Amino acid sequence: MFSQLIISGIAIGATYALMALAMVIIYKTSEVLNFAQGDMAMLSAFVAYFILEDQGLGFAAAFPLALLFAFCLGAVLEFGFLRRAKEPTVLGLIIITLGLQMILYGLASWRWGSDQKNFPFPVSDFEVHEILPGAVISDLNLVTLGWALLLMLLLFAFFRYTKLGVAMKATQQNHVVARIMGIRVNRILMLTWGISSMVGASAAFLIASTDTLDPNLMWNPQLKGFSAAVLGGMTSLPGAVAGGFILGVIENLFGGYVSVEFKSVVAFAVIVLILCVRPSGLFARHYVRKV
Amino acid sequence: MDMKRDYYEDIRLLDSGSQIFWLIALLAVLTAFPFFASSYLIYTVNLMAINVIVALGLNLLVGYTGQISLGHAGFFAIGAYGTLVLMTKLGLPFPAALVAGGLISALFGFLLGLPALRLEGPYLAIATLGFGLTITQILGRIDYFGGHMGLQAPPLSVFGIEVTGDAGRYAVIMPVCVLLAWGLRNLTKTRVGRAFVAIRDSDIAAECIGVNLTYYKTLAFAVSAFYTGVAGGLMAFVLGFINPHTFNVMISILFLAMVVVGGLGSVLGSIMGAVLISWLQIELNRITELPLLGPLLEQISHSVFTISGLPNVQYVVFGLIMVGIIIFEPLGLYGIWIRTKLYWRTWPF
Amino acid sequence: MAKRLFLAAALLAALALAGGAWAGVTKGVSDTTIKIGQWGPQTGPAALWGAVARGTGVYFQMINAEGGINGRKIEYFLRDDAYQPDRTKAIVKDLYENVGVFGFASGVGTSPGMAVMPYLVKNQIPWVGSASGSTHWAYPPKKTIFAVYPNYPDEAKVLVRYALDTLGKKKIGFLYQNDDYGKGGLEGAQAEMKKRGLKLAIEVPTEVMDTDLSSHVLKLKEAGADAVVLWLLPKQAAITMGTAAKLGYKPQWMACSTLSDAPLMYKITKGLWKGVIFGNFAELPDSDNPLMVKYRKAQQEFAPKERWGVFFYAGFGFVEPMVEGIKRAGKDLTVDSFVKAMETIKDFQGIFGKVTYGPDRRQGIRQVFLAKCEDKGQAKRLSDWIDAE
Structure with missing residues (x-):
């Protein structure tokens, strides 16, 4: 049972890691906690479902189109709402994302109702490989795991080695100075939202295929992704992924050996304990602000 | 005429004569209200008053001290369960149980304030969120507290007088609400209140000029939790039945929305935010029954959306109102209020 | 003691009725209409069960199209409570006090139901067929509350x-x-x-x-x-x-x-x-039970876009006993005559199991298949x- 719990934990942790990555990307550039993250992804999953089931197109068309939609959605929300805020405070921006979450949730349930739907996916969750004696992992789990790690590496490389990525980092550190240096801060923010929305959408596709597709799909993964991001330090991409895995494994071990009832809250207790020791998470450097 | 000329004017509870006049007028209206309003309206106002108390407490934490909390549903639950359990199991009278429930909540607030000393921003948000979730989970686990089956509120009597009906509950809730609002206004005008604001603006600077951070940050958490706990105790009687599900994460988030939409760091803002959001919560489900708008929405549902999903339009409207207020006025409803006041004062220029 | 209490309660109820309805008019009932309310989550995490309420709506439409009950058409008021007890309570108060409904049909959820039950009991408002199998409704029996769903x-x-x-x-x-x-x-x-x-x-x-x-x-x-x-x-x-x-x-x-x-x-x-x-608790969706055939036709006529799922037509079934009770109460419909009529229901079968009520029995169905x-x-x-x- 032990090895299976670990493997299941890593598998579910990979989905948390994807959501954490999405949140970290936005937080890195604008310090905004995006409460709409989950429902942006949920809406994109519904769009993919719509293309697959109602329009009858294949996966090869549906997923890229839905990802494109996700990118546009993210960019539009940033351009149309967050950028419009007058003299924004961080808390105000957070509440705007909360309002956006409600709007997206309302639109999705208005269009697709609340019945659970089956989200088709090309990779099966029932084709399993026994990688340790008595412990199995499914194809879908492997895909999720691989995708999370690949995205992490890509994003990491993007932020470190491309001009655009460095510009994003600069934007995070100081909007004003970044603008003086010739970076179009607004455009960068819009781009960040688009990329983050795409990452979130890919997580939603993977989650919806084991879960069922309905408007409440991403509520729990968003909370878990948020926790994973905090655990990893909120600004660190490898941290977010590691945070997701740690969270998944702790939950499963606790659920398996101690108490199933407190499984979903034990993660928070662990996070609080870790934060007491390392106030900025496991992988981010703690900057002491100056007056 | 808004100029403060000396220190004593700055710390005065009410700024001007006209404010005293309006306050008395408001109190008169609040007193007369239950004699004229229908029981439904009184019930709605009771809910609003309870949310006002929570918003005041949360605003002290978020607006005045600059700490975030996504776990106030936890304090709300502690207050509600505390009050009921103290009354039914230990036989305490209602007023004592209500205060005790608030104090228990304050104790938890103090405890949560300790790790919060080192945390800020998203880290604090997650820690408080976890607190809220854990509390409801624990309450659901303990059978002494009714477990997941929930608890029924006992008959309410205050100082030997049996309280029944919505008007009766109004007579209990509204004085508490007014008292706590007055208390908060008073607190923010004192040394303690100024220490909170100093911490919000810059905690390191505040520490340098001699504000004891440990003391004041945990105090802010404790006072905020006390307010929310008292509101929870009252809520238990308005609902008549509570179970852990009643105190979910969503209401923590709504509390935060009330404070920010109303206006950070203002008593009046908290009141306006809580009233607006509770009103939307209760009345928006009738949006499809409105003339003109209702049929129009139905048309749209038929052509673009689905008719069975139509009630979800309330989320869209709710979200748009919230987003709209914050986009156009960072100080929320309070900001709009100030702006309108200024406009009339300087009119026609 | 219990008897005396019951007598006092009955007396109070009679007084309340006499006071509230001096001309012998029952709230929500006129010569041509009867107003019935319902709460049910149409939004939020429990919206899945919203189909129940929409089913009830179609059932009432069908009855109205057939000429109503004893010549009275049903005016049906559905409000969304999003499964939040405080909102349920607001809805029930508003519908009873401002709209003036006769009673409530079905209604999803245990915690919403628990929040409004004391109010319904106190004001002697009929409530039939909660869409929740909780034992709170029928045990102990309350005069105007009738449970349908098997526990x-x-x-x-x-x-x-x-x-x-x-x-x-x-x-x-x-x-x-x-x-x-x-x-x-x-x-x-x-x-x-x-x-x-x-x-x-x-x-x-x-x-x-x-x-x-x-x-x-x-x-x-x-x-x-x-x-x-x-x-x-x-x-x-x-x-x-x-x-x-x-x-x-x-x-x-x-x-x-x-x-x-x-x-x-x-x-x-x-x-x-x-x-x-x-x-x-209900017949299978493709059942050839004559009632099911009739209801399917009603769905195709009034709500062709709805999915014929069990929770949709359960909205019909939860309310069948209420309609039967109103029918049996006859032209002179008051809360008391309704309760009396409900208590005569014995082995009544619609698309659910057999429903039986009695003076001290409020749990209608105790069978499943x-x-x-x-x-x-x-x-x-x-x-x-x-x-x-």
């Missing part, structure tokens, strides 16, 4: 009995949602096992928030349960089935009536629902209506 404990007893006696299973696991819904089922299962001097092999709670159930399924597997009863929401049930399939765990799955929408369950479990035995999911989500009936006791 969760009753249903669990039937399922467990079937697993032990007919299927010959030895070790029964119980996977339940950790609230009064799941606990209700658990109680029934425990009682049935205890009666035979047995115990459940393992009891595993889940939280509504949980979307990863691997440790839950592993626990069931470790305990070696050869039949597992599910008392969950559809989403969690689907995740459970998927996880179990992945881990190679294949017990006989059994499910409560909340999961009796076989076509939906078949679809969202990607076919794994095949072979699951589940309790039913079992069905098995076959290919493509077709349900095959395994038994006739089974009594819980």
Whole structure:
């Protein structure tokens, strides 16, 4: 049972890691906690479902189109709402994302109702490989795991080695100075939202295929992704992924050996304990602000 | 005429004569209200008053001290369960149980304030969120507290007088609400209140000029939790039945929305935010029954959306109102209020 | 003492009635109309059950099209409470005090129902057919409240009995949602096992928030349960089935009536629902029961876009006894005559099991039947209506 719990934990942790990555990307550039993250992804999953089931197109068309939609959605929300805020405070921006979450949730349930739907996916969750004696992992789990790690590496490389990525980092550190240096801060923010929305959408596709597709799909993964991001330090991409895995494994071990009832809250207790020791998470450097 | 000329004017509870006049007028209206309003309206106002108390407490934490909390549903639950359990199991009278429930909540607030000393921003948000979730989970686990089956509120009597009906509950809730609002206004005008604001603006600077951070940050958490706990105790009687599900994460988030939409760091803002959001919560489900708008929405549902999903339009409207207020006025409803006041004062220029 | 209390209550009720309706007019009832209200989640996490209320709406439309009840057309008011008790209470007050309804039909959820029950009892407002199998409604009996839905404990007893006696299973696991819904089922299962001097092999709670159930399924597997009863929401049930399939765990799955929408369950479990035995409180969707045929036609006429799922037509079934009661009360419809008429209902059968009320009986149905999911989500009936006791 032990090895299976670990493997299941890593598998579910990979989905948390994807959501954490999405949140970290936005937080890195604008310090905004995006409460709409989950429902942006949920809406994109519904769009993919719509293309697959109602329009009858294949996966090869549906997923890229839905990802494109996700990118546009993210960019539009940033351009149309967050950028419009007058003299924004961080808390105000957070509440705007909360309002956006409600709007997206309302639109999705208005269009697709609340019945659970089956989200088709090309990779099966029932084709399993026994990688340790008595412990199995499914194809879908492997895909999720691989995708999370690949995205992490890509994003990491993007932020470190491309001009655009460095510009994003600069934007995070100081909007004003970044603008003086010739970076179009607004455009960068819009781009960040688009990329983050795409990452979130890919997580939603993977989650919806084991879960069922309905408007409440991403509520729990968003909370878990948020926790994973905090655990990893909120600004660190490898941290977010590691945070997701740690969270998944702790939950499963606790659920398996101690108490199933407190499984979903034990993660928070662990996070609080870790934060007491390392106030900025496991992988981010703690900057002491100056007056 | 808004100029403060000396220190004593700055710390005065009410700024001007006209404010005293309006306050008395408001109190008169609040007193007369239950004699004229229908029981439904009184019930709605009771809910609003309870949310006002929570918003005041949360605003002290978020607006005045600059700490975030996504776990106030936890304090709300502690207050509600505390009050009921103290009354039914230990036989305490209602007023004592209500205060005790608030104090228990304050104790938890103090405890949560300790790790919060080192945390800020998203880290604090997650820690408080976890607190809220854990509390409801624990309450659901303990059978002494009714477990997941929930608890029924006992008959309410205050100082030997049996309280029944919505008007009766109004007579209990509204004085508490007014008292706590007055208390908060008073607190923010004192040394303690100024220490909170100093911490919000810059905690390191505040520490340098001699504000004891440990003391004041945990105090802010404790006072905020006390307010929310008292509101929870009252809520238990308005609902008549509570179970852990009643105190979910969503209401923590709504509390935060009330404070920010109303206006950070203002008593009046908290009141306006809580009233607006509770009103939307209760009345928006009738949006499809409105003339003109209702049929129009139905048309749209038929052509673009689905008719069975139509009630979800309330989320869209709710979200748009919230987003709209914050986009156009960072100080929320309070900001709009100030702006309108200024406009009339300087009119026609 | 109890008798005297009851007398006093009856006297008070009579006074209240006389005071509120001096001309002999009952609230919500006129010569041509009768107003009936309902709360139900149309939005939010529980919106899945909103179909119940929409079904009731279509049922009333059908009755109105047939000429109403005793010449009175039904005016139906549905409000969304999003499964939040404070909103439910506001809705009930508004509908009773401002709109002036005669009574309430169905209404989803235990906590919303619990929040409004004291108000309904105090004002003697009829409420028939809560769409929740909680035991709070009928025990102890309250004058104007009539339960229809078979209790969760009753249903669990039937399922467990079937697993032990007919299927010959030895070790029964119980996977339940950790609230009064799941606990209700658990109680029934425990009682049935205890009666035979047995115990459940393992009891595993889940939280509504949980979307990863691997440790839950592993626990069931470790305990070696050869039949597992599910008392969950559809989403969690689907995740459970998927996880179990992945881990190679294949017990006989059994499910409560909340999961009796076989076509939906078949679809969202990607076919794994095949072979699951589940309790039913209503006829199967493709049943040729004449009432079902009639209701299907009504759905096609009034709400062609709705899915003909069990919770949609359950909205018809929950309210059948209420309509029967109003019919029996005749032209002179008051709360008292309605309650009296309801109490005469005996072995009344619509699309649910047999409904019986009496002066001290408020739990209408105590029977369920079992069905098995076959290919493509077709349900095959395994038994006739089974009594819980």
